[in-house]
Amino acid sequence: VRGVFDRLARGIKAVGDSVKAESGKDFMLDAKYGYVHSCPTNLGTGMRASVHVDLPGYTAEGLKVLEARCEELHIQPRGTRGESGGQTGVTYDISNKHRLGYSEVELVQKMIDGVNTLHKEDQVLKKKHGL
Numbered sequence: 246v247r248g249v250f251d252r253l254a255r256g257i258k259a260v261g262d263s264v265k266a267e268s269g270k271d272f273m274l275d276a277k278y279g280y281v282h283s284c285p286t287n288l289g290t291g292m293r294a295s296v297h298v299d300l301p302g303y304t305a306e307g308l309k310v311l312e313a314r315c316e317e318l319h320i321q322p323r324g325t326r327g328e329s330g331g332q333t334g335v336t337y338d339i340s341n342k343h344r345l346g347y348s349e350v351e352l353v354q355k356m357i358d359g360v361n362t363l364h365k366e367d368q369v370l371k372k373k374h375g376l
Contacts, residue, residue: 246296250353292349294356295340297325300363302370304335311337314366319343320359339363 265271303311308322315322321342324332341356 246294246353246357250294250349254349292344292352293340294353295323295338296356296360297336297338298360298364299335300337300367301335301376302367302372302374303337303363305374305376306370308332311363314363315339315342315359318359318362319355320363 261272300311303314311322319342320339323338323340325336325338326333339356339360341352341359343352343355347355
């Protein structure tokens with residue numbers, strides 16, 4: 246995850262440097278709210294950090310149980326086909342739920358912590374369901 250995050254940060258910096266070199270202007274950045282866009286729903290980093298993880302124990306428990314647990318952990322589950330693509334199998338795309346009011350590091354750490362918690366809990370659920 247750290248390597249992906251570092252590569253993303255370098256890419257964002259390169260785009261910002263290119264815009265500055267070409268136009269002489271920087272992206273609008275507020276110290277509290279992050280990057281300022283024309284749409285207020287995009288305030289903040291807008292960063293969605295996600296990983297694909299197999300959760301057969303939670304799949305056996307049911308999607309509603311997984312969704313409720315993710316809500317408690319401030320993460321969100323999606324199917325591997327994207328936001329509206331639906332769920333297939335036992336693999337989920339797990340990401341940070343919040344986008345505003347947190348730094349990029351906090352958002353990535355929230356996703357990592359949540360996935361680690363789900364994985365540990367899934368081990369118990371797998372045993373419960375004989376998987």
